[in-house]
Amino acid sequence: MEDSKIIELFFARNEDAIRQTDSTYGRRLFHLADSIVRNDQDAEESVSDTYMKAWVTIPPHKPQYFFAYIARICRHFALDKLDWNNAAKRKAEVVSLTQEMELCVPDPQREREMSGRELGMVLDSFLRTLTPENRVVFMRRYWYADSIGEIAARYGIGESAVQMRLNRTRAKLCTYLEKEGIRV
Amino acid sequence: MNGKDIFLGLQFVGDDLVEEAEVFHFSARAKNHAAAHEKKRGAFEEKTYAKSRRTLLVAIVCLLVLLLAGCGVAYMLSLRQLTLGTETVPIPESSPISESSPEDSASETQLTVFSLQGIEGTPNYQASQEWLAFTQSYTPSAGDYWDSDPAYWAYSVQDQTMVDKLDEICAKYGLSVIGKSWHEQVDCNKFLPLLGIDSLLKPDTDAALSIPAGRYFPGGSFTIYGTLNLGNAAEMFTYQCVKKDVFYDVFGYTNPDTVTERNYTTSDGVPLLFLESEQSGMILADREDCFLSLSFTLDGNVRLDEIAECFDFTIQPQTPDPAAADAREQASNTEISSTQDDPSRFRRATYAEYIADLIQGDERLRADMPEYTPPVKTYAFYDADGNGTDELLIFYGDYIGSIVGMKDGITDEGKSYHLLPYEDHVFIHWPGDEPNVPGEYWYHIFRFANNDDPVFSNPKERSIVRLKKDADGNWWRTSSTDHYAEFDTQITEDEAQAILNSYKPITLETHPLSEFREP
Numbered sequence: 001m002e003d004s005k006i007i008e009l010f011f012a013r014n015e016d017a018i019r020q021t022d023s024t025y026g027r028r029l030f031h032l033a034d035s036i037v038r039n040d041q042d043a044e045e046s047v048s049d050t051y052m053k054a055w056v057t058i059p060p061h062k063p064q065y066f067f068a069y070i071a072r073i074c075r076h077f078a079l080d081k082l083d084w085n086n087a088a089k090r091k092a093e094v095v096s097l098t099q100e101m102e103l104c105v106p107d108p109q110r111e112r113e114m115s116g117r118e119l120g121m122v123l124d125s126f127l128r129t130l131t132p133e134n135r136v137v138f139m140r141r142y143w144y145a146d147s148i149g150e151i152a153a154r155y156g157i158g159e160s161a162v163q164m165r166l167n168r169t170r171a172k173l174c175t176y177l178e179k180e181g182i183r184v
Numbered sequence: 185m186n187g188k189d190i191f192l193g194l195q196f197v198g199d200d201l202v203e204e205a206e207v208f209h210f211s212a213r214a215k216n217h218a219a220a221h222e223k224k225r226g227a228f229e230e231k232t233y234a235k236s237r238r239t240l241l242v243a244i245v246c247l248l249v250l251l252l253a254g255c256g257v258a259y260m261l262s263l264r265q266l267t268l269g270t271e272t273v274p275i276p277e278s279s280p281i282s283e284s285s286p287e288d289s290a291s292e293t294q295l296t297v298f299s300l301q302g303i304e305g306t307p308n309y310q311a312s313q314e315w316l317a318f319t320q321s322y323t324p325s326a327g328d329y330w331d332s333d334p335a336y337w338a339y340s341v342q343d344q345t346m347v348d349k350l351d352e353i354c355a356k357y358g359l360s361v362i363g364k365s366w367h368e369q370v371d372c373n374k375f376l377p378l379l380g381i382d383s384l385l386k387p388d389t390d391a392a393l394s395i396p397a398g399r400y401f402p403g404g405s406f407t408i409y410g411t412l413n414l415g416n417a418a419e420m421f422t423y424q425c426v427k428k429d430v431f432y433d434v435f436g437y438t439n440p441d442t443v444t445e446r447n448y449t450t451s452d453g454v455p456l457l458f459l460e461s462e463q464s465g466m467i468l469a470d471r472e473d474c475f476l477s478l479s480f481t482l483d484g485n486v487r488l489d490e491i492a493e494c495f496d497f498t499i500q501p502q503t504p505d506p507a508a509a510d511a512r513e514q515a516s517n518t519e520i521s522s523t524q525d526d527p528s529r530f531r532r533a534t535y536a537e538y539i540a541d542l543i544q545g546d547e548r549l550r551a552d553m554p555e556y557t558p559p560v561k562t563y564a565f566y567d568a569d570g571n572g573t574d575e576l577l578i579f580y581g582d583y584i585g586s587i588v589g590m591k592d593g594i595t596d597e598g599k600s601y602h603l604l605p606y607e608d609h610v611f612i613h614w615p616g617d618e619p620n621v622p623g624e625y626w627y628h629i630f631r632f633a634n635n636d637d638p639v640f641s642n643p644k645e646r647s648i649v650r651l652k653k654d655a656d657g658n659w660w661r662t663s664s665t666d667h668y669a670e671f672d673t674q675i676t677e678d679e680a681q682a683i684l685n686s687y688k689p690i691t692l693e694t695h696p697l698s699e700f701r702e703p
Binding site: 001005008009012013014015016018019022023026027028030039040041042043044045047048049051052055056063064065067068069071072075076079097098099100101114115116117118119120121122123124125127128129132133135136139140142143144155156157173178 | 186187188189190191192193194195196197198199200201202203204205206208209210340367368369396397398399407409410420422463464481520530541542544545546548549552553556558559578580585586597599600616617618619620621622626641642650652667668669670671
């Protein structure tokens, strides 16, 4: 079912909205959550929580990008369920992702204080300076928590090409964060 | 900031970027380019991307003197007056992207570093120049994690030597440390009044601001991140205001070869400096008691002149009341961490109202989407958790889709299910037509806890066993009743069927929603 129709279902307060969302996007949401939590039950529950959150937020929200809207909710729930302290034991991909992200931190000792939302705004600005190819590779890796192989397969490029794009983008992000985006 | 912070910070990037990563396809050229690189890795490779257009540097060296009523002499800013030095950084993304090796020497470029606090000769400029020179030559001491006094959290200082140098520079030029900031994560319009600012925009502009994040300092300096909505355009910006009695270690960076600069005076007489590149722009205003800088990501449809006329560059930020700022920051943190939505919306005081909503929803759908036929819904009352109180069960066809309880006097539908009921208050969650993992079918056999929790979802679920048929047709079960147990034990299909068949289904008396009656 098309996104607009699903949103109509939400606005009509018809619980078929949840079933149609599940039918259309359930697998993708599950994959996203599972990439983060690496546990089937946790992932399933993240997806279920996502549907209920969408149910109470649409309306009033009428998302322009429906999948992005529910995927963001799902990512939030999955990250919320993630036991960061024990993530390594569960071989969560997110551990290696955060380790890769450490390479973007210009000053791991003591960086300029920023709230999550401020950092999000800076990251958003940074991503918009990238070429679409490099941007989507970065997003697949660090937003969707896809593996290198999955990204390569999705876009039909080699794994080394994915690695190279990520390496370069991380280096640029490091510089960008250091400069805090005040650049023209 | 650490890697986890960045990972979590990505949660706030735009929906369009999230969507793009889901639907984007590499062009054939990009794929071919990558493939060619795969074959010839390490060898010289012709860059197939067209060179980025380079705009000519227009050197504006004239100083235009404007007489402002009662204010004495104003001058026209120039990049030359603000230039502090240079810095080598990775090549800008707007330049051609090569798949050649990361070690490629062409991946670096030199940028001009300029002051965002004052022109040549001012204490702010001199302090910035000295700090830049210091940080470019200084290697911070490595070792255990070090943290500064909160008053220095706004700076990028990495050890006590840097803090001492910063203090020295501030004292030398008669400037103060900017201090510990307050953070806003919901709407900066809520803290601007604390600085004595009604709006960043002129009162007569048609533009609108969305400013969800920012920070502000004890002396009135601030940084705000947001979007300017002007007509059909939405321009993202960072707005920084640094008071002239403080030193702040944030600089501007630009490539003079790809940037044009020009002066502009607003309709209310404020002289500005514009720096423009193909994709971004900056507006600088050197005011009497503060230096303002706005950096924009430009989409090409809006000129900096139009943007500049929207903003009020005559603002005079004041020192905020610390207690009020503390309160606002706390409120902001609470708001951002809360659901931001009232979970009680759409919950009703009676089951009848809840059912009426469902009926109205179907009716509205039939009107709006005649081609769509909602599944037949029926209801039943059943004591799902065995605590002596019946709950409202909503069936979608043969399966229970919702178990609605009453929590704090209003309905709560818990989570979305696909259940069949069995004797002894057992339920089995059956896989739907579209399993989460293609080819895998999961079954959850459980009871709901017999307790006072009226919300039918986890943690009320008490697992008996989970079964899974994987994509290869193998069956698995959990060996633990832990809610998050893994499918760790392989079993035969006969064993799986025996488990499923060991529970005796019950038939509940269901009724059409239109015939609803309270129990």
